[in-house]
Amino acid sequence: MTVHVYVAPGFEEVELITIVDVLRRADIDTVMVSLTAGTQIQGAHQISVHADAPFHQVAGQTPELIVLPGGGPGTQALLAHIDLHARLQAQISAGKRVAAICAAPMVLAKIGLLQDKNACCFPGCENTLLDGGANITAYNVVTDGLITTSRGAGTAGLFALELVALLKNEAIAKEVGRTMLYL
Template sequence: MTQVHVYAAAGFEEVELVTTVDILRRAEIETLLVSLNEDLAVTGSHQMTLQVDLTFAEAAVETPTLIVLPGGPGANVMLQHAPLQQRLREQIAASRPVAAICAAPKVLAKAGLLQGKKATCFPGFESLLAEAGAIVSPYNVVSDGLITTSRGAGTAALFALELVRLLGKDNAAHQVGRAMLYL
């Protein structure tokens, strides 16, 4: 069964998180929000508070098909969360994909997952990715093997539709994209 975990750290970018979760759920992909701590309510960068489904500890017993990291200032919280870095490395080691948007690709960089991989990010973070060995791309959404990255809030829908496609639901990606007037 396909299951996606979307991590919500304090200061997450609301558009990136909500758009991604919404599109994945419209495609009928089980998508759960995960807090980085034990709080089930997490507040984003524009003071929107969301109720998440799982704590970080609860998510550890699950085996998600995909882990997604939204950006915004919350990416700095994720950057300092060593257990998340380890979880991301374990995900890749198990040949399961990870995805990050906006500033969050720097979390993948810190985890050592971008060496030799094509990746994109919010403008201004390119040097952090390059220092980690990434091949920085100017494209809005970039998939390279098990890693998918995107640039920011304005590319969130394209990012989410790419994730639906990568999860083997091409038809659903097309239907959802058309219904939402993205395609």
């Protein structure tokens, strides 16, 4: 089982690192995929990470899950990346999961994946989700079918644990959460 976490310039560092860390603690093969030509990407708060692979290198792969971290500038880069949009649509068409946190659920709304879905997002992004046909909820983490959304950096741990529960099981998610003092 493989998860791709897409990394765009200006990503929210807490979200990216928390998600990747929790998934890897659960022994889920997690690949950070750069949306740039290189693999060194700087986050919204000037923290750089080295992605595992550039976007073109994973073309044609269908992981169990694609995750989009948010962050204002990072989400703008995600919104502008047309090839990513096609990949997300193919992911859902293949019956595989997609997840987005913070402002990144706006990408899912823009390409029609949140039509008639319950979802949440960072405060202030709701209108884009509503325009995409989503039903906005007040929950910190929402899974509706193959799509999971969350609100922001402060909910990244719970979001990542939900992804572990969906990909593996609730017991493993709880064990990882306990060892990290989330639960």
